[in-house]
Amino acid sequence: MSISITNINVRLVHDDHNPMKAICSITLNNAFVVHDIRIIEASQKVVVAMPSKRKKTGQFTDVAHPVTTEMRDKIEEVVLSEYKLIKMKKTES
Numbered sequence: 001m002s003i004s005i006t007n008i009n010v011r012l013v014h015d016d017h018n019p020m021k022a023i024c025s026i027t028l029n030n031a032f033v034v035h036d037i038r039i040i041e042a043s044q045k046v047v048v049a050m051p052s053k054r055k056k057t058g059q060f061t062d063v064a065h066p067v068t069t070e071m072r073d074k075i076e077e078v079v080l081s082e083y084k085l086i087k088m089k090k091t092e093s
Helices: 069-092
Strands: 005-012 020-028 032-042 045-049 052-054 060-062
Touching: 005 069, 020 069, 032 069, 045 069
Parallel strands: none
Antiparallel strands: 005 020, 020 032, 032 045, 052 060
């Protein structure tokens, strides 16, 4: 079974001092949604962070994440592409 990202929703964070630049949801195969994917600017680089929760120890653990490198790369490519597009549209307006 092939998995496709069939929908993506990126919401920009409007705080220049916050390293988190956007929050994203993706839909897989029109059947499964993953919310709270974060787009974070870190060390002159923009990264995609999967949804996570804080444990009692204070550490974070992923709630959902890709199992394969190929799927992670696919999600990162689509999410960052959509983020850049939305950011560009915002700058133009």
